[in-house]
Amino acid sequence: MNRIKTDICIIGAGSGGLSIASGAVQMGADVVLIEGHKMGGDCLNYGCVPSKALIAAGKAAHAMETGAPYGVSPITPKVDYGAAKDHVAKVIGTIAPHDSVERFEGLGVKVISEYGQFISPTEVQAGDTVITARRFVVATGSSPFVPPIPGLDSVPYETNETIFELREKPKHLLVIGGGPIGMEMAQAHRRLGSEVTVIEGMKALGKDDPELAEIVLENLRAEGIEIAEDAMAAEIRGKVGAIEVEVKDGRVFKGSHLLMAVGRKPNLEKLKLDAAGVETHRGGVKVDDSLRTTNRRVYAVGDVASPLQFTHVAGYHAGVVIKSMLFGLPSKVRVDHIPWATYTEPELAQVGLTEAQARETHGDLLEVTRIEFSGNDRAIAEGKTQGLIKVMIVKGRPVGASIAGPQAGELIGVWALVIANKLKIGAVANMVAPYPTLGEVNKRAAGAYYTPRLFDNPKVKRIVRFVQRWLP
């Protein structure tokens, strides 16, 4: 057995583990990084990167069919689904060197390509190496949750770990789960020429503001995607090419392929956390607000420790634990400033509280400004006027923002900045936005806060009339 002593041992080389490894080693710590499968984790190999690449292929196809309003004759694109998957693989391949063993070893990290498991509160074994470390980080991510729906064990199905390698275009894709994975994949496949049915047990895009989610769902339906809500999958039957999903109320949906997208389960099995005295709960590793587990030497970050399962959250966690592990400084996580975006078209993005959450927390103190994209000149020029931004404001400070519309994922950045730094709404209202940009909706949403205060205010009118009388 080889033995290594190090400052920091990280288990899992996905978004969280890689960020910690590169940060810690470049600041002078000795770092061991253990990865049992693919460097880059879910985001690079089975998540964000391939999904956005497939969405890009779908957009290219969709553009060919929707040129008429611009004077460009629409044509039905000839989609080579396999070639679209080549594009996906190429994108992964382009980004992969950044997350590779070679790059990390070049930075000075010792990378071990094995699964790791705790053998004591201060030791992890990976293959034939035992690592003793001052601090450990569990960054093992999550995997697709596949519920025990009767019949599913005898029917072929895809998950996010297999769909990006599928080469034959599904004639009719059934998607169980109307969350971000389900809806992004539904639209990409529809645009690439598959029929698509989404079967959602409750409300599709249910974690977002329902009014804004509806704008997206309306557009997806208009593109030909069938979205069945209140449709909890109860039984699955059939074989490749002929699959049936029966939902609780007896409705039956038929398709050729099935994608399971009903949420995630934390990757805990291989870790033997008991040996380290690290406790878990249903959602993953139990952590305090410094991301420390019940063993104070062990931290946990990213999907394995967070209900907010996003790459940027894993990256944010990395910063929090680096501060604590490397400098021994107090460091706590916040969740109120975490944005997210779903990359359908139109996109759907959120930071802070939704209107309903803000109403519940702040009651009558809440003011909500609303601006539709239909009044934005750039949106009009591009023919993308479907969209709405809402900003939730309490005593002059935004506590949440929700956007459905073109590039909502980019536009939410301004509100993420404002909420992270607890800025006043005036910070956005005072900004000069270049014309004509979609970003002007942010400024207009901030300006709308002042509209009743300035334009519908008799006191302001009296003052202006008074000053005008005396001005030379």
Ligand SMILES: Cc1cc2nc3c(=O)[nH]c(=O)nc-3n(C[C@H](O)[C@H](O)[C@H](O)COP(=O)(O)OP(=O)(O)OC[C@H]3O[C@@H](n4cnc5c(N)ncnc54)[C@H](O)[C@@H]3O)c2cc1C
């Ligand atoms: C289809 C899809 C699309 C997504 N799109 C987005 C998006 O657009 N934007 C966004 O922000 N997020 C997106 N996500 C979520 C994002 O991928 C995750 O939040 C992110 O990857 C979590 O990072 P992580 O470091 O916690 O885990 P991961 O990236 O999953 O990395 C964990 C790593 O640990 C390894 N591992 C597990 N157990 C062990 C062990 N015992 N020993 C050694 N190694 C181990 C795994 O092999 C894996 O490589 C998407 C997810 C999916 C599935």
Ligand SMILES: NC(=O)c1ccc[n+]([C@@H]2O[C@H](COP(=O)([O-])OP(=O)(O)OC[C@H]3O[C@@H](n4cnc5c(N)ncnc54)[C@H](O)[C@@H]3O)[C@@H](O)[C@H]2O)c1
């Ligand atoms: N753009 C992004 O940032 C992005 C994209 C994809 C995934 N992700 C991350 O991955 C996570 C997982 O995504 P997801 O879409 O798998 O999960 P999710 O939990 O967000 O959505 C799953 C959906 O499946 C439904 N469901 C559960 N059981 C069902 C059943 N038996 N029949 C029908 N419907 C059922 C749920 O009601 C829910 O709406 C997300 O929460 C997010 O953190 C992010």
